[in-house]
Amino acid sequence: MDPILVVSFPAVGDFVRSHSAIQLIAQRCPNRPIDVVTSSVAAPLASLMPGVRKGWGLDKRPRRLGFMDRYRLAQQLRPENYRTAYLLTSATKAALAPWMAGIPERIGYPREFQFGLVNRFPADWLRQMLTLGRQHLRFYEEICEIATLASEPAPLEGWPAPQLVIPxxxxxxxxxxxxxxxxxxxxxxxxxxxxxxxxxxxxxxxxxxxxxxxxxxxxxxxxxxxxxxxxxxxxxxxxxxxxxxxxxxxxxxxxxxxxxxxxxxxxxxxxxxxxxxxxxxxxxxxxxxxxxxxxxxxxxxxxxxxxxxxxxxxxxxxxxxxxxxxxxxxxxxxxxxxxxx
CATH class of the missing domain: 3.40.50.2000 (Glycogen Phosphorylase B;)
Known part of the structure; x- marks a missing residue:
């Protein structure tokens, strides 16, 4: 089946927390392999996340777009034939590599008006724009709504908790x-x-x-x-x-x-x-x-x-x-x- 790319966060804690959304994506697309993009520091943790096939490392450059780094990553991503990318972070620069890699479906909130770089939005995207892109009170609710396209209410027991499993x-x-x-x-x-x-x-x-x-x-x-x-x-x-x-x-x-x-x-x-x-x-x-x-x-x-x-x-x-x-x-x-x- 066509693999999925999840563009996550560079910080270790945020990357670990993003596993809630990754689990939801895996539930929605059970036969599609899932790979993730994070920092080179956090990327080894991908091997400990149930439902994740592998991790790509891309180091952030404060106050810099890092265009060439993202272009090089895009060249590596292209042969993988990803058909869908979930952009858990709403930064414009995070959407560049999936776009340059030619991934046809790029899901996320267009908070920085990156229309075109992101081409499929959760159901509540307009409300998010009208409220100036304020995040939900809790980080994990934000990323889980991207994973589910905000198409279903959060369950009473909450979305899945992150997991790390060491062989x-x-x-x-x-x-x-x-x-x-x-x-x-x-x-x-x-x-x-x-x-x-x-x-x-x-x-x-x-x-x-x-x-x-x-x-x-x-x-x-x-x-x-x-x-x-x-x-x-x-x-x-x-x-x-x-x-x-x-x-x-x-x-x-x-x-x-x-x-x-x-x-x-x-x-x-x-x-x-x-x-x-x-x-x-x-x-x-x-x-x-x-x-x-x-x-x-x-x-x-x-x-x-x-x-x-x-x-x-x-x-x-x-x-x-x-x-x-x-x-x-x-x-x-x-x-x-x-x-x-």
Whole structure:
């Protein structure tokens, strides 16, 4: 059957969340292979997404169209004989490669007036234009309406949650290469960078990690180069913690998170991956961000500052250590896990 191309988002978290729409497309077109376009960083995750055949990597260039990069991608796409492209992002430049590749049906919202580049619209496209292209309150509803052409109301139980599945052989190989001790439960931290507005105070991670370590848990730190400094600060206070930020392959990061018992982190790509990997997770958000951008997966505790928190307190500092501890305790009780801090 004719394959389908889904043009997704470059950021890891947004790409993971786009799997909700990909699942809907797969349900509507069960006999057509689905490939995706994302960044080269996120593209390896395509192999972990049920219903996806392969991923194409295209790196974004801030404030630049990247025309030649998109032209080269189009030349690679053309022999694949895609007949339909779903443009989950409404940016004009995202539509260029499918158009240059000659894909006849290009589905999306023409928010940047890219009529012609996009030639089939969801049923509510005019309303979207008249409201200046405002997104729905929740990200995943937006992309799911593109996937369904807004032809059906959202089910009461919600659209499908994103999934990432690691093959057992790949997981076993990762455990062997990293000499993982499977006898202890694991609490994984994801901090983001120290200068990131999403970062939670490092001393709170350290305090929780110290208590869980005393109770027999292993403490792991997930991330890449951006998280090196935060990981170093945690490891300086908790020498027994394992720093995985020095290993930059994203598929290894997925294995590390999947091998965890619990996940505590801030809003970001690896937090969305933890939710999609079905790891019990407590995720910390800035005020008013959890509902709009939080994972929809079950087994996730979304943490925000209480509504009475003074507006002068920015970022995630309004989420107390007690809130995080209580969320982890609830996850432990729900999953019947060994007690922690």
């Amino acid at each position: 057992p052989g790949q997981m076993a190989d990762w455990r062997q290469r990293n000499n993982v001790d499977v006898s202890k439960p694991v609490l994984t931290f994801y901090t983001s960078g120290l200068d990131d507005r999403r970062t939670w105070p490092i001393e709170r991670f350290i305090s929780i990690g110290r208590d869980y370590s005393l109770r027999g848990w292993s403490i792991w730190i997930a991330g890449a180069s951006r998280e090196h400094s935060a990981a170093a600060a945690i490891k300086a206070a908790l020498p027994q913690a394992f720093d995985f930020t020095i290993k930059s392959r994203i598929t290894d990061a997925m294995c590390q998170i999947a091998a965890s018992t619990l996940f505590l982190g801030v809003d970001g790509g690896l937090a969305h991956a933890a939710a999609a990997l079905n790891v019990p997770s407590a995720i910390i958000f800035r005020p008013n961000w959890a509902f709009k951008d939080g994972p929809i997966n079950r087994g996730v505790q979304l943490l925000e500052a209480p509504i009475a928190t003074p507006s002068a307190i920015h970022g995630t500092r309004g989420v107390s250590e007690e809130q995080a501890r209580d969320a982890l305790t609830r996850l432990i009780a729900e999953k019947g896990l060994p007690p922690g801090g």
